[in-house]
Amino acid sequence: MNTLAQVAAHMPYDGWGGGPGWFIIFPILWFLLVVAIVVLIARSARRGFRQGPPWARQAGTDPVAILGERYARGEIDESEYRSRLAVLRSAADPGGGRS
Incomplete structure (x- = not known):
């Protein structure tokens, strides 16, 4: 019994044991x-x-980039890719390359 009383007397902060470091x-x-x-x-x-x-x-809303992604995923074949790309490029340049 004496040992239990000694242990209880030496327990700091009622058993928390953390010391002032926690503060x-x-x-x-x-x-x-x-x-x-x-x-x-x-x-x-x-x-x-x-x-x-x-x-x-989204990665991008550029129509040419979207078309390239569809071609890369295999949703469209090469001929369809080239024809749609030509349409997109002609729509982007309405003057036909004239200055």
């Missing part, structure tokens, strides 16, 4: 959490909230 570590952890949240919000604001997350954005 320093917890505010630092909260500070780091707040800084991380502020940094993430600032990065999102810089990139633009309306664009959405990077994984949800």
Whole structure:
């Protein structure tokens, strides 16, 4: 019984055992959490909230790029790719190359 009383007498802070270090570590952890949240919000604001997350954005809306992607995926064959590309290029240059 004497040993149990000695152990109980030497337990600091009613069994927490952390010592005064926790009073320093917890505010630092909260500070780091707040800084991380502020940094993430600032990065999102810089990139633009309306664009959405990077994984949800479309690669591009350029018709030639979309046509190239469809050809690369095998949705269209080479002859269809070339004919549609010619139509897109002629629509992009209505003057026919004249200055």
